Amino acid sequence: MRAAALWFAVQQELEAEYDHSTSTGGGALDRLDDDFIFHTSHLSRTAVQFVADCVRGTVEPPADAAVLAALCFFAHGSVRADAAEALRVSPEGARRAVAAVTAALARRLEHFVTFPGSLSDRALVAQEMHRHFGVPNIVGALGCLHAPVAPPAGEEPLYMNGSGFHALACQMVCDAQGNLLSVEEPRPGGVAEQSVWEASRLCAQFAGGRHGHSWLAGAGCYRLSRHVLTPLSCVRSHPGLRYNEAHFKVQGALQRTFGALKLRFQCLRHLGPVDESAAPPPADVIKACCVLHNVARKFSVPLLGELVPEAAHHGATRGEQDVDRNLVLFREEMIRAFFTA
Known part of the structure; x- marks a missing residue:
């Protein structure tokens, strides 16, 4: 571990x-x-x-x-x-x-949830991801945990997610073992994952070169970019099929992590009302549970019950019409290099 x-x-x-x-x-x-x-x-x-x-x-x-x-x-x-x-x-x-x-x-969130800051730390995470899932040079699985809430009056549409319930969406990144590497400030569940990513501190860090040339693996609701590797929206070859299968396994690790969070911390199954008088604030409850998740991982505390991966609650799969053609070609070269044999 x-x-x-x-x-x-x-x-x-x-x-x-x-x-x-x-x-x-x-x-x-x-x-x-x-x-x-x-x-x-x-x-x-x-x-x-x-x-x-x-x-x-x-x-x-x-x-x-x-x-x-x-x-x-x-x-x-x-x-x-x-x-x-x-x-x-x-x-x-x-x-x-x-x-x-x-x-x-x-x-204390930033004390316990830390993104690998050095090249050697990122290489260790990437090696584990490659060993478990076969996708090279990815330093985490990217996605949003959706925790049900009662939205503020008049703001119900803003909190309605792609699965049809009101939620707070919290962007997270996990490694191959389910340790949390990054947790952002929760946002209303109706905000698209791509918009959440673009507004996140982690995206700004990647854009500023802080995390080198590594990738995060994001589902099809994200846009293929310099630092987010997405599955193929249209598979035309056996290597492409193998790549998508490997990519989906990476996303499976994230869904198992979300499932573990909700199994161990059942308060995340419904956080109650989102308003200024809420005590404790639902966003702080999510962050506290993320701290405790990594503590539980550190001390190898078993789950009480059977782990069921959390279903994905993101929006529709994005097309690639607005994606930089050079990035598409780079991904195709990577697929040929690692998924042909």
């Missing part, structure tokens, strides 16, 4: 900042057994302790109980009554805990 490369020494920095030996004794984690912790939070005891250490000082004491209450919200969509009773947390205390932990984790 390459999870360690994603963290860029984050774990060591955090462990230096927080002295585990001074963690509050006799807290919720000490009173509860491993099975209760896992079924409440969908994380292991070690992962929960790590999260508690990360947000210590930003939540009201007892920190362990507050963190477990918030993790119960992420895992189940609400703080269950049995969990609140076991944690000795009142309904108001649970609401404060969810808001505080969500905000603390969302602020």
